[in-house]
Amino acid sequence: MSLQNEEMEVIIKVKRFSQDKGSWWQEYKLKVDRFTQFTEALRRIKTEQDPTLAYRAACHMAVCGSCGMKINGEPRLACKTLVIDTVKKYGSNVITLEPMDYFTPVKDLVVNLDDFYERMYKVKPRLYPSEEVLKGEAEHRLKPEDQRMLWKFAQCIWCGLCVSSCPSVRNDPEFLGPAAHAKGFRFLADPRDTITEEREKILLDSAWRCTYCYMCYNVCPRDVEPVTAIKKTRAYTKLAKVKSPVIETGEKHTQAVFESIFESGKLEEAKVYLSTYGVIGSLRDMIYLLQSGKLKYALVKEKPVENISEVRKILRGE
Incomplete structure (x- = not known):
């Protein structure tokens, strides 16, 4: 059989959850080919076998960040992960799907992301331009070298995988988390922004709470490298007028x-x-x-x- 026509039967074990029953494992069998993503596998399970199965997915192309989950214990985007590739990687046609760690499950693979969004909004994730620009009396220009530096950190899709795998988030409630720092630094380092001092107050203490375990680096599906954003944020410490004990x-x-x-x-x-x-x-x-x-x-x-x-x-x- 050619690779293009490669097919196999897999067993997908889903860790399910409901408010009434708690957690339990359920198995589903289906045939997949070399193009089958886990979002497609879940869609087929839901439409052909079990309409009660709950999961999140939208774009199916690693842009929306909706389908974060643990695949064989590894935080991944379901749309970016092929079923057959996973079988080959682990040497087994039995695959486990679980909701992301840290977040409270709502139903099956769907988790409550309220805490994640609160962290993201704390860093004020938008540009604050000058009054002249707002009045239409001037325009902001961004140099190519500044754009190249900011571009990586602007690629965060708010999927939550880095936070779900971060031990510092679990151990230190004052740590904003890797995703928030990636987004925060994207604006902290933007020369067009006008609230740099306020951003420093929000980000600096938290940046020094990171333990550099590099889990966020390993699991990010967009190669954002949140830990690099945290390191670069620490460089702003010399500008801080007031420094916390942690700093x-x-x-x-x-x-x-x-x-x-x-x-x-x-x-x-x-x-x-x-x-x-x-x-x-x-x-x-x-x-x-x-x-x-x-x-x-x-x-x-x-x-x-x-x-x-x-x-x-x-x-x-x-």
Whole structure:
């Protein structure tokens, strides 16, 4: 059989949910070909086998962001994922579909996105032009180099996959989340915008709460790289007139990492930790290290790497 005519039978196990019954798994069998997307598979299940199945989908071309879900445990857009490709990737014709993590399920694969939209609107996701432009007395021009830099972060389709996979969102309610930061930076860095200082107040503290786990980078279906937006947002810290304790701690940590590498060419974690949090702030962890017998490793003095002078040249930008 040619690849163009490739067909196979698959078993799609859907984690269903209803307010009355809670969660349960249900299996569906269907034949697919090499062009069948998961949105198409779900449409066929709903129309041919089970009209009670609930899911979201609209554009079927990775633009609207409606069909985010977990496919074999991996956050994906159902319209951008082919069924046969998934079978080949995992070596099994049994595939699981689940609602996105973090968000509260409403019905089957549909989740409540109110929290996600609240985070997105907190960053004021639109351009605030000058009064002259609003009155028609002037126009804003965007240089090609500025457009190229902003374009990546303007591609966010609000699908929520990055937030569903982000541990910092779960652990820190003050963290706005990767999608909000991508959208926020798109306007923070836009030279036509007029509320830069207000945006800094909204974004900076949250940016220093990201742990750089790169899950948002891995799951984004549009290659937006929200973590890059967060890194670029942190660069605005030097302009901030008021800095929160989180920002101050983050700056200390960054400086400590720089000094550690500058002195030894290595990341001396114990030294960085002490420089960041101070002796008092580190006391609880030092007691734990002492009790576990690991304190001796924290006190090891690292020897500089060979050619440390070359490392220092790089850090100085020479």
